[in-house]
Every structure is written in structure tokens, then in C-alpha cells.
Amino acid sequence: MATKVIAGHQVQMNDEGFMTNPQEWDREVAAAIAQAEGIPELTLQHWRVIDFCRQDGMASGKAPTLRRITALAGVSTKDMFALFPKGPAKKVAKISGLGKPEGCV
Numbered sequence: 001m002a003t004k005v006i007a008g009h010q011v012q013m014n015d016e017g018f019m020t021n022p023q024e025w026d027r028e029v030a031a032a033i034a035q036a037e038g039i040p041e042l043t044l045q046h047w048r049v050i051d052f053c054r055q056d057g058m059a060s061g062k063a064p065t066l067r068r069i070t071a072l073a074g075v076s077t078k079d080m081f082a083l084f085p086k087g088p089a090k091k092v093a094k095i096s097g098l099g100k101p102e103g104c105v
Contacts, residue, residue, distance in 0.1 A: 007032040011097075018099050022058065025097025034095050039084070042095075046083055049075055053096040063093035063101040 007028035012020045052073040056064045066089035080088040
């Protein structure tokens with residue numbers, strides 16, 4: 001586990017780049033992680049998904065899967081791939097300050 005400074009905040013991250021303490025997350029950290037993941041700007045649609053993932057992840061103790069996000073957040077799989085290209089569940093989990101979703105390679 002490594003400590004990194006992201007958007008002026010010290011955060012604990014694992015070897016895959018996922019935050020290990022979701023309490024260290026804030027919107028500035030999310031925006032910085034998004035940029036590092038190739039998403040230059042977070043739109044309202046991005047925040048809708050991120051906020052859902054944060055709420056669901058904090059309640060369940062784990063990052064939601066793509067299927068769960070599309071079923072409960074009202075966002076299609078196609079839209080998820082447009083918002084978070086190349087592995088949307090994994091990317092949104094990183095940006096949301098959650099661990100790696102179950103079933104992600």
C-alpha cells in the first residue's frame with residue numbers, strides 16, 4: 001500500500017491504484033483521479049453515477065458492479081462506456097474512491 005498526494009490530499013492506495021480508505025475521498029480527489037484515468041472533465045452525468053456508486057459502496061462496503069449500476073442508477077451500459085471508457089465499473093470505482101468491483105479483471 002502506498003500513500004499518494006492527489007489534489008493536495010494524502011490518500012492510501014493499493015498497487016492497482018484504488019483508494020483503500022474511502023473516507024479520504026472528496027470531489028477534488030475524484031476530479032484528479034478522473035483526469036489521470038483519461039476523463040478531462042466530470043459532467044453532471046458523471047457525478048450522478050459517481051454519487052450513486054459512493055452511496056451504494058458505503059452502504060454495502062464494496063464497489064457496485066456494472067450490472068448493479070445500470071440496474072439501479074438508471075444509466076445504460078452504452079452510456080457507462082461513453083462516460084467511463086475501457087472498463088467503466090473499474091474506472092468509476094477508482095474515481096469514487098472505492099475498491100475494485102467484484103468480477104473485474
